[in-house]
Amino acid sequence: MNRPTILTGDRTTGPLHIGHYAGSLANRLRYQDSHDQFLLLADTQALTDNAHDPEKVRRSVIEVALDYLAVGIDPGRTTICLQSHLPALAELSMLYLNFVTVARLERNPTIKDEIRARGFGRDIPAGFLCYPAAQAADITAFRATVVPVGEDQAPLIEQTNEIVRRINAMTDRAVLPEARAIIPRTGRLPGIDGKAKMSKSGGNAIALSASPETIRNAVRAMFTDPNHLRVEDPGRIEGNVVFTYLDAFDPHPGGLAELKARYQRGGLGDSKIKARLEAILQELLAPIRARRAQLSEDRGYVLDVIRDGTERARERTEATRRDVVNALGLFQL
Ligand code: ATP
Numbered sequence: 001m002n003r004p005t006i007l008t009g010d011r012t013t014g015p016l017h018i019g020h021y022a023g024s025l026a027n028r029l030r031y032q033d034s035h036d037q038f039l040l041l042a043d044t045q046a047l048t049d050n051a052h053d054p055e056k057v058r059r060s061v062i063e064v065a066l067d068y069l070a071v072g073i074d075p076g077r078t079t080i081c082l083q084s085h086l087p088a089l090a091e092l093s094m095l096y097l098n099f100v101t102v103a104r105l106e107r108n109p110t111i112k113d114e115i116r117a118r119g120f121g122r123d124i125p126a127g128f129l130c131y132p133a134a135q136a137a138d139i140t141a142f143r144a145t146v147v148p149v150g151e152d153q154a155p156l157i158e159q160t161n162e163i164v165r166r167i168n169a170m171t172d173r174a175v176l177p178e179a180r181a182i183i184p185r186t187g188r189l190p191g192i193d194g195k196a197k198m199s200k201s202g203g204n205a206i207a208l209s210a211s212p213e214t215i216r217n218a219v220r221a222m223f224t225d226p227n228h229l230r231v232e233d234p235g236r237i238e239g240n241v242v243f244t245y246l247d248a249f250d251p252h253p254g255g256l257a258e259l260k261a262r263y264q265r266g267g268l269g270d271s272k273i274k275a276r277l278e279a280i281l282q283e284l285l286a287p288i289r290a291r292r293a294q295l296s297e298d299r300g301y302v303l304d305v306i307r308d309g310t311e312r313a314r315e316r317t318e319a320t321r322r323d324v325v326n327a328l329g330l331f332q333l
């Protein structure tokens with residue numbers, strides 16, 4: 001049976017958060033049976049803006065792997081592998097850099113946003129500016145055609161496909177497949193501070209491993225509608241972080257629609273909507289936290305999962321590297 005291939009990954013910069021769950025993990029869980037799935041622990045990509053803190057990048061490999069297993073990624077069905085141990089990815093990255101211009105990299109809207117958010121100014125690490133080419137290498141090395149990701153990744157998939165088309169045109173045959181992003185309805189979960197995106201590096205996240213108190217405090221501090229001062233006032237849904245989160249996580253859309261209508265009419269206090277959100281998040285995260293705590297006692301098992309997965313991924317990515325080198329007509333010894 002020929003199942004389509006999925007490749008996604010996460011930078012190993014810290015434990016995963018509920019933004020990852022909404023944007024990507026929930027879909028990855030959904031496709032475990034119907035697709036050949038690979039998850040990349042992206043430690044070399046993490047280094048592109050963390051070269052000053054390789055220890056964090058190293059430590060986070062296990063953290064992210066624990067999060068995968070805790071949410072229900074099954075290593076029997078999904079391959080978990082480590083980017084820095086797949087040399088074909090680095091070699092393909094070097095080749096792909098010749099099929100993209102610096103101007104195009106600088107124009108990528110996600111890269112632009114991220115450069116601004118990180119305050120690089122003119123001092124952009126070259127590896128960071130070029131990571132879209134490396135990501136193209138990751139996706140194509142696995143011959144992935146489906147990429148379930150958050151909204152911020154759409155420009156990166158577009159750039160991947162541009163590189164693929166260039167290489168295919170150049171070699172006069174479809175040596176690489178194009179990939180399609182699958183982005184959920186809430187494709188970008190805002191931070192608990194109301195900032196546009198919850199992110200590990202932004203310090204505005206609720207980790208999948210957060211304690212019940214952390215979850216409670218985060219929801220209490222959440223930004224709602226600043227003009228909704230008294231319970232009887234009509235409230236706004238747009239830009240109200242609590243409702244954005246409810247949109248992403250409330251399993252009862254009918255009840256939520258009614259709640260929104262009441263909030264907009266007036267007569268529904270912020271404490272009520274926050275209590276509903278808190279209950280939903282506590283219920284979602286409690287089993288994940290418990291499983292993660294259990295798994296973290298068995299580091300050997302987690303390491304075995306990564307080792308086995310990386311071994312499997314090595315063969316597959318190496319085969320693609322050979323195909324690309326052959327198609328480009330480089331000298332063979
Ligand atoms: P960093 O701050 O180190 O970049 P991050 O929190 O942005 O970390 P990534 O590892 O860059 O996380 O992203 C991994 C995947 O999770 C991507 O598919 C991305 O689209 C998705 N994702 C991350 N944050 C969010 C979010 N707030 N909403 C929806 N999807 C998200």
Ligand code: MG
Nearest residue numbers: 011152199200
């Ligand atoms: Mg990111």
